[in-house]
Amino acid sequence: MKTFIECIPCLIRQAVDTAKFVTEDTELLQRIVKECLILAADFDISQPPPASARRIYRKICEMTGNNDPYQEVKARFNRMVLAMLPELIRIVGSSGDPFMTALRMAIAGNVIDFGVNGGVSENAVKRAIENSIQEPLSGDISALRIAVERAGSILYLADNAGEIVLDRLFIGYLPADRVTLAVRGGPAINDATLADAYAAGLHEMVRVIDNGYDAPGTLLDQCSPEFQKVFADADLVISKGQGNFETLIGVDKNIFYLFKVKCAVAAMLSDLPLGTYAVVNGNA
Amino acid sequence: MKTFIECIPCLIRQAVDTAKFVTEDTELLQRIVKECLILAADFDISQPPPASARRIYRKICEMTGNNDPYQEVKARFNRMVLAMLPELIRIVGSSGDPFMTALRMAIAGNVIDFGVNGGVSENAVKRAIENSIQEPLSGDISALRIAVERAGSILYLADNAGEIVLDRLFIGYLPADRVTLAVRGGPAINDATLADAYAAGLHEMVRVIDNGYDAPGTLLDQCSPEFQKVFADADLVISKGQGNFETLIGVDKNIFYLFKVKCAVAAMLSDLPLGTYAVVNGNA
Numbered sequence: 001m002k003t004f005i006e007c008i009p010c011l012i013r014q015a016v017d018t019a020k021f022v023t024e025d026t027e028l029l030q031r032i033v034k035e036c037l038i039l040a041a042d043f044d045i046s047q048p049p050p051a052s053a054r055r056i057y058r059k060i061c062e063m064t065g066n067n068d069p070y071q072e073v074k075a076r077f078n079r080m081v082l083a084m085l086p087e088l089i090r091i092v093g094s095s096g097d098p099f100m101t102a103l104r105m106a107i108a109g110n111v112i113d114f115g116v117n118g119g120v121s122e123n124a125v126k127r128a129i130e131n132s133i134q135e136p137l138s139g140d141i142s143a144l145r146i147a148v149e150r151a152g153s154i155l156y157l158a159d160n161a162g163e164i165v166l167d168r169l170f171i172g173y174l175p176a177d178r179v180t181l182a183v184r185g186g187p188a189i190n191d192a193t194l195a196d197a198y199a200a201g202l203h204e205m206v207r208v209i210d211n212g213y214d215a216p217g218t219l220l221d222q223c224s225p226e227f228q229k230v231f232a233d234a235d236l237v238i239s240k241g242q243g244n245f246e247t248l249i250g251v252d253k254n255i256f257y258l259f260k261v262k263c264a265v266a267a268m269l270s271d272l273p274l275g276t277y278a279v280v281n282g283n284a
Numbered sequence: 285m286k287t288f289i290e291c292i293p294c295l296i297r298q299a300v301d302t303a304k305f306v307t308e309d310t311e312l313l314q315r316i317v318k319e320c321l322i323l324a325a326d327f328d329i330s331q332p333p334p335a336s337a338r339r340i341y342r343k344i345c346e347m348t349g350n351n352d353p354y355q356e357v358k359a360r361f362n363r364m365v366l367a368m369l370p371e372l373i374r375i376v377g378s379s380g381d382p383f384m385t386a387l388r389m390a391i392a393g394n395v396i397d398f399g400v401n402g403g404v405s406e407n408a409v410k411r412a413i414e415n416s417i418q419e420p421l422s423g424d425i426s427a428l429r430i431a432v433e434r435a436g437s438i439l440y441l442a443d444n445a446g447e448i449v450l451d452r453l454f455i456g457y458l459p460a461d462r463v464t465l466a467v468r469g470g471p472a473i474n475d476a477t478l479a480d481a482y483a484a485g486l487h488e489m490v491r492v493i494d495n496g497y498d499a500p501g502t503l504l505d506q507c508s509p510e511f512q513k514v515f516a517d518a519d520l521v522i523s524k525g526q527g528n529f530e531t532l533i534g535v536d537k538n539i540f541y542l543f544k545v546k547c548a549v550a551a552m553l554s555d556l557p558l559g560t561y562a563v564v565n566g567n568a
Binding site: 008015016019029033035037 | 299
């Protein structure tokens with residue numbers, strides 16, 4: 001997708017949230033926001049929002065000398081969800097439809113998004129997981145089940161740290177020997193990187209790669225040739241989160257997008273109400 | 285107050301809302317947003333947000349060649365509330381505490397704010413008025429009553445068009461011969477100007493003046509000498525809306541601020557939850 005003008009204030013809000021997260025130095029904060037406004041005046045709005053989010057995030061990292069501000073947050077949310085995992089495995093396993101229950105929990109994990117909400121709390125995540133069973137979900141789950149059964153190779157695009165532990169839960173109901181999990185190629189807000197995939201233990205279940213680029217989404221033409229090949233060769237792509245949805249929607253590929261609808265633009269594009277657990281079939 | 289960095293994304297959001305309201309020309313919209321971002325990088329954040337909101341609004345007017353984009357909206361909301369007025373006068377008059385009921389309705393009118401919400405609907409306004417009786421209200425109303433009784437001269441600072449008709453309802457319970465009502469000196473979003481005060485019939489009840497400046501607030505040092513004198517001479521100032529609160533809070537004057545708390549920064553400054561009907565005693 002292109003960047004809508006409604007995305008611009010949101011990207012500036014993300015800049016303010018990230019800057020406040022990284023520093024308490026008022027003078028530096030003001031300089032960062034000023035630089036991000038100048039940067040935003042120069043955004044290429046033919047590109048999806050994560051391309052601009054990356055430019056803002058890199059600018060803040062550069063100005064604060066901190067290359068991975070959310071490193072500690074990512075580790076903390078991984079630990080938190082890992083601590084819940086045995087109980088969640090039990091709940092999923094004893095549910096009437098484990099695939100569906102695990103899918104819902106994987107989407108619930110999508111609340112751990114420091115781009116959309118700079119102040120995600122551990123309690124909010126626990127509540128989201130607890131409530132995941134009854135949240136409004138929209139999408140053709142049978143089509144996803146069939147696509148999974150038929151696919152010789154599945155590329156699973158992870159989104160955020162913490163969330164990736166819930167992806168592990170769901171991936172447990174996919175054919176592990178046919179799944180490749182891909183994470184970001186470098187720090188992008190609290191998006192999962194290789195360190196998070198390892199922390200979540202995913203390397204013990206499936207093949208794990210990174211996409212070679214540090215945007216909070218999948219900008220295919222910026223990704224590494226290795227990733228591009230895996231993407232091209234995959235029979236099915238399961239794409240987590242709004243960032244991947246924003247960067248891949250419209251790509252001619254068998255993709256199912258799993259995400260929580262978090263903003264008016266994504267609601268408009270998916271034709272689903274805010275807050276919906278979306279399972280969007282990119283082919284339909 | 286100064287401008288907080290949290291205000292910057294909100295001011296950009298206001299720019300987008302206003303630009304979309306004024307034009308549907310995508311290319312012009314993009315140029316407007318770009319110019320507003322460049323302008324925002326140059327904001328004087330030692331000034332209150334309405335000073336920056338004014339710069340954005342003037343820029344959009346200049347770029348679209350439309351000096352008063354909300355003129356029709358202002359007239360429409362005046363007409364709508366005027367049509368409700370006889371029934372509201374009856375409800376207020378037959379209530380146990382007409383001063384309080386009218387005060388609540390005047391604050392309910394504060395939802396007609398195209399700065400905070402670019403898509404205020406007539407239904408939302410009707411609902412706000414109907415619900416005004418039971419909304420959480422915070423403030424020392426006895427202190428306001430006493431201040432009104434004691435004041436030889438009262439300056440009432442209006443906020444938005446439409447809302448000003450509900451101010452008329454409340455002003456009916458103030459000593460009319462001692463009240464001066466002041467509006468903006470020129471178009472500022474949907475803020476009330478002289479035309480709105482006349483449309484609301486306020487000139488038949490009290491002395492009506494304008495403040496000589498076109499910001500969506502009261503930037504005293506930019507206002508006309510005539511307004512500054514009325515302000516200086518007033519024993520009591522009743523200030524409607526967040527814009528007046530943001531620009532006057534901290535001024536050494538006997539001011540009661542009546543507004544609905546509409547953003548996190550105003551909530552923090554007033555120490556009241558979002559959505560509260562606030563009656564803030566500037567002296568307390």
